[in-house]
Amino acid sequence: MEYVSGIKLRTIFLHNGNWWKLFIKHHNLIRIDIITNVLKLLVCRTSFLGYHLFICPKCHKTIKVPHSCKSRFCSSCGKKSTDDWIKNRFDTLPNTTWQHITFTMPSDFWVFFWYNRYLLNLIPALAANIIKDLSKRNGFLPGIFLAEHTFGRDLKRNVHVHLSTTIGGLSLSYDSWIKNAYFYHDSLKKMWKYKIITLLRNEFKQNRLKLPPHLKYIKTYSAFYSWTTQFYIKTWNVFLNQQDNNMKHNVDYLGKYIKRPPIGETRIKKYDAKFVTFEFLDHYTNTKNLMTLPVLEFISRLIRHIPDKNFRVIRYYGFLSNRLSGKLLPIVYKLLNMKNVITKKVYTSWRQMIMSVFHYDPLNCPSCKVPMLYSYSVFQVSSNLISMHKEIANGYFQLI
Template sequence: MAELLRKVIKLGWVLKDKAGGLSPCHTRWIGKAYFYHESLKNTWRYKIITLLRNEFKQGLLKLPSHLKHLTSSTLFNSWTSQFFEKTWVIHLKGQSNSMKAHVDYPGKYLKRPPIGETRIKDYDGTSVTYEYLDHSTKTQEIMTLPVLEFIARLICHIPDKHFRNIRYYGFLSHKLRGKLLPLVYNLLKMNRVITGKVSLSWRDMIRTTYRYDPLLCPRCKTRMVLQSAVFASDSLITQHKEIAHGYFPLLL
């Protein structure tokens, strides 16, 4: 199911409105585009139904008990044909010129965990109680799930090994960016000087984003260096050499 969800999400990104780009002749910037809503709905419906059929054919789709009679691809395809007669709803947001909004939106899915720790309200050893937003009512609700089911809902968000969450294409692709990016900057009247790669350490990124230095002691404001780590029977040395080099040992 996790793999199927990832394929559906991937389809969603492919079909999502991405207005703005270079013209085919690379001489002008096309800043507006019109998407035919009806055509996009039909394409989305076809892609999802085709995906389900392919998953069933490969034996990767687990059906509920009331559909156990669909034992062959012919029967499954016949059953899914009814969905071509239904209207599928998609949502197209208006074009936005806010670059921050464009970065923040995918960033929530790429870097943020599926649920914040503060939303977990209780754990009794067998079940987890957490808070979530019900999008249908726009209200905060409370749900309690068995531990294994809660974990299953979390791990379905973990990408497969070697799965690339971010892909570059068009004038941002590694093959073409050196040639086309200067044209884009010129057409958009952006005075951008590319001097080479800029490398930031994890410490600098945290300082820039969150306005605090993770290596400074919050009390004496001196830089911490981890010298060594010991376990329960000994005292813990609180200097952080490994952390400064990007290694976080698991202390039990």
């Protein structure tokens, strides 16, 4: 397990009251889910969230182990979630050939998903159904998992879908494994383009689509239909990675890519109280670049990608879907000669993480060198975070 180092987001948010300044300035634009996740980040691994108390049976020395925030916005908790996901997926995903596909859209469309956030819930199924429909024509049901991102490497808005699919799949009669399937780039691009444009047109027709200010002049469906038609002739990028049958490589790569938060703390290279400099990979040049932003602009770009509560970032389709996996995965394992599949989920504890990185047991008494015993726990209600927003934002809480 790699240790996450770098300039801490908590430091940037708390220093000079940066987060509180941004909140006061734009409080009417900041969603409650953003506030909650930021506050969780700020008090992660502090006694504000409660703690477990352990005691030495010999000298009676005690230590408090503060609770983590478990927010996807938190780099530390996000990394733990990623590591656990990789372990569990490596044990349960079919050991076969996979392909990673990225569905993007023109930047002109991104703003619709900011003004109509419910649309973000509709995009994943559109991408998955393209693969399912093409697979059905070839007589099989694929296994699919995907993640929807709203950010690019430079933290700008960039709505896109990362999808991984088996190349081949379970026959429609569920009695054989179909191999050597192929997805054609042009077909994927045309179907994706049609589905996104049709989605926006249908939402406008049903009077559900809120338009951004620069498109307020569009009053009728025919006018909106005409405006969207231009995007049929514009370039849409759908990226197909090489097919890969290295299971460990697939899970490691996709897990770190799909589960990652908008920015890892290792990418933050400098903070001087006024500006934040971070590193990002430019996919077009395949080079690492540095970007420097005013600190409040950096925070603003970062927090807008926090998903709404209960939004499922990772989703499963085909024979991996929640509805079918219980019935079909055992059949898939048998057809692929996968034996002794571990289906029970594993989770990495705080203690295991410390031992794997620093090679010592944090629950051994530092004086007596014997294992400390669990005594009791103290829990804090998460609703307390909102009621103490100002105090937390200004650092008025105990670290331990």
